Amino acid sequence: MAEAPPRGVLVTRPEPGCAETAAAVARLGWQPVLAPALRLRPRALTVAPVQAMLITSRAAAPALPLGPPVFAVGEASAAQARAHGHTRVTAAGGDAAALLALVRARLRPADGPLLLAVGQGYAMDLAQALRSAGFIVLRRLAYAAEPAATMPAAAQAALYNDLVSQALFLSPRSAACCITQLRDAGLAARVASIRAIAISPRVAQVLADLPWRGIEVASRPDHDTMLQLLGPHR
Structure with missing residues (x-):
């Protein structure tokens, strides 16, 4: 049996909305890792x-x-x-x-x-x-x-310790800001083990600047479809 991926999901959505997404991620059995890229x-x-x-x-x-x-x-x-x-x-x-x-x-x-x-x-x-x-x-x-000045320390620690296997991105600008934060923190290489989930093709284009394990795009540009693509943790 294949080993289950780490439960961490990077949530880059700003408030209002970050807490809502985190709660939905938790209901699917994942561990939300809060990293709002914008304020x-x-x-x-x-x-x-x-x-x-x-x-x-x-x-x-x-x-x-x-x-x-x-x-x-x-x-x-x-x-x-x-x-x-x-x-x-x-x-x-x-x-x-x-x-x-x-x-x-x-x-x-x-x-x-x-x-x-x-x-x-x-x-x-x-x-x-x-x-x-x-x-x-x-x-x-x-x-x-x-742009948020830095990625939260807890999110940086989760990435450094390979506790994150998924990341959610809901806008081109938040994706670009997150990439900047990852580079500034010296964590860009860590995304090689993370699947990025983009709400739209435009977001996926921005994410292509880093070597993710994969980039998947929601079939519809909405929150629920992104969560369906994430799916339950197994």
């Missing part, structure tokens, strides 16, 4: 009247003013918007293409501008696609994402 800080938004607000991350939900309907990229971000008092919330299928299709099916450019609440550097392609479809898009920063 998110909400920013207050003040905007002109819009017909609807769009979010591509749950981190943007706290910044949204109450009133207009919310179109969220997926169920997790929709739930976060509802938790902050929004009652008219519609979830797309989990990625920017699905959100674009939803907006084009439900809204008309003539009915007014759209607020696209994002983090710095995110959703520029979505904004351009919406503008190409005739919408006026107010792309505004709803939160600042800053």
Whole structure:
């Protein structure tokens, strides 16, 4: 019988969300190793009247003013918007293409501008696609994402002692920041025994800079599909 892999799973997702992912990983029988690669800080938004607000991350939900309907990229971000008092919330299928299709099916450019609440550097392609479809898009920063200064000492120790066999990555930027942290800590070579699980092909492209044991991409760009790919510890 093959020996079971080490139970450690590197969780690079920032809060809000890191604790949720860690709990889900633990329910599958793994040991979450917390290493949020980014720190998110909400920013207050003040905007002109819009017909609807769009979010591509749950981190943007706290910044949204109450009133207009919310179109969220997926169920997790929709739930976060509802938790902050929004009652008219519609979830797309989990990625920017699905959100674009939803907006084009439900809204008309003539009915007014759209607020696209994002983090710095995110959703520029979505904004351009919406503008190409005739919408006026107010792309505004709803939160600042800053790289964590270092990887937590406990995570570094787990990697150094080969206690980690899996790693979860949910965004290109968090993947890039984690790679920087691994290199700064002298741990880049340790990933040769770790399977990296990416939420999308774009994330996998960033991860290719290090010699992982393997890089697998979720068939759908959402949290639950990533966890299915991780599977239970055996």
